[in-house]
Amino acid sequence: MDTTDQLCAAALTHLEALIGFDTTSRDSNLRLIEYVEAFLAGHGVTSRRVANAEGTKANLYATIGPAVAGGVVLSGHTDVVPVDGQAWSSDPFVLTRRGERLYGRGTCDMKGFLALALASVPGFARGTSARPIHLAFSYDEEVGCIGAPSMIEKLVTELPAPLAVIVGEPTSMEVVSGHKGISTWRVTVTGHEAHSSLTHLGLSANMIAVGLMERLRQIGEDLARHGDPDSPYHPPHATLTIGLINGGTAVNILARECTFSFDLRTPPGQDPDTIIVPFLDACATAHRTAQAQFADAGVSVIRRSATPSFAPERDGAAEVLARRLAGDNGPTRAAAYAAEAGQFQRAGFSTIICGPGSIEQAHQADEFIDLAQIERGAAFMRRLGETLG
Template identity: 40%
Template structure:
């Protein structure tokens, strides 16, 4: 199967986020160029990474984008039973870093594009491969900007993140933030005369917990999600240098994942207000006390109506007519839809439960189902959407 051959090669490129992906893209371009693809690279600032936008078929009409990312999460520190960057097949499974998330779909999309090059497409097929998706959909933004400047944008976008080949119409948005808590340093023997920034950070985490409780209790609800409300989460806390020094600085990395009907700005406003009230209790004695919150990154959610053209197309080419699901993880789909107005949904092989883990795998049957879907898509594009 051509998809398996391509996947085997893709896994051999250790394209961990922030690491170069140019060798992988060179390999992809070498496959697509003989198929007559138009190829455009949108590079990172340092030139070590790039997005690839490839087009098979006519250039003068809107087409269908198959979107995937080339980066993977690290394998270091995980207990793998085999080389994570060498594909291993066993019992109907393909093992290797990125097999599920999401080089399996990327391999199938490349194979479909190569085959589409032998067809007389009336509607173009586009392939969008990005970098640094795993660290907040960072790389694709320059590709989005480039597409926005074109006279014609694609009409539909299929993001091939692993959904078990179910159609997914939505995911939450995300805002990544950092809170810097400032106290007053001192000797630990005189701790009450200082303001411990770690203690102040703990109060701030309490503020986050209170906002999470409020969202669960009275915030918007969408039962299509495993967690039906917006969420607030503290992931990293840094501070202190020695046990006998009261620290004067503490940093907390936290995030908001918001439903489409919830305003992340309003949630952050609640957090800022509660943090200000917590500070007020300290500032009379310690006027330098502060909790400064800065935004690190964000990407929009996706909330595609069930009747959208891309959902109808996916139902046709997958044969799945069940109600679309919504996924817990974020994707680049919200950027395609919200920034470019492209009808976008998620559908890809494998399951995220297998992603980001040691001995990550994807089943052969999932790849075969994806190949069938993309073959039907090519048939549709030959007829013209």
């Protein structure tokens, strides 16, 4: 296996290339996938795509080393969040070093980890490792973790059972043992337009929506009151927030349509489907009432995503391995954000989250990763290679 310094240098080369691909979730990630495919092929590694229905995006997975059980999956997402409206000090899609920081969209979330995974490939490919490294790179994690499930299905049926899955979300190279689940919904309220002075001749979608959003607010407050004070999650309770609202065309017109989207984040043990029942009941009542007045009015609710929570595995294989590789003897940690770890865990894989960079730098202008985090990640990969060898 290469030295830590060699792995670090190789990772920086890959990171520069990966940042150069604008893989904002609304766009294709295929140029990045092609880059990874070509790199792997150059080291004699065959990879496979799992594309979306339109063929515009793809997951990619590959095995380096023998096709035997007991390997380790290095998992990360290729997409990034938008830079729209953010005041960047440098081009977000050009890796820029200032002092000991590397700036660019995705440096910490989470192309830094992808770069480290790729940097480890040559050492594994030319070595005589007893157990394999599997790469699993996904699309559309940032919009609800909707890309990974189709790839995970393939991993379940095609890979010899791995020892562990390491999801490289930014954790400052500390082991994170759990995360909340996230479910997202989009609500469309259809009213009936009329002059705003003639409320008896129409039906305002905005006014109906306000009542429904108030029901969500009540549910959110109730969740906060009943949080577990001993929970490792911060905040310790499930959270419900309305993130998008759009309705109406003019101040003097009863709104024909109002849409709003919300997310519900739940710790392990709390069922989002149960929590949301009172809101869905309110929507059904509002729909019947609206339809009784105007046939074209009503309320529809569409679930956009459902990412399962990730529960700590006490003394699980993935946690034991990751803590040893990271030199981490700290407390059990849990994240408020959602990630693909819960999807891997639900599929039966022992899973952990550990990767370079801090989540505090993600999703904002001038996203960066400290060079020291790349160095720590390279040491982690070197130890992984020694362990599997």
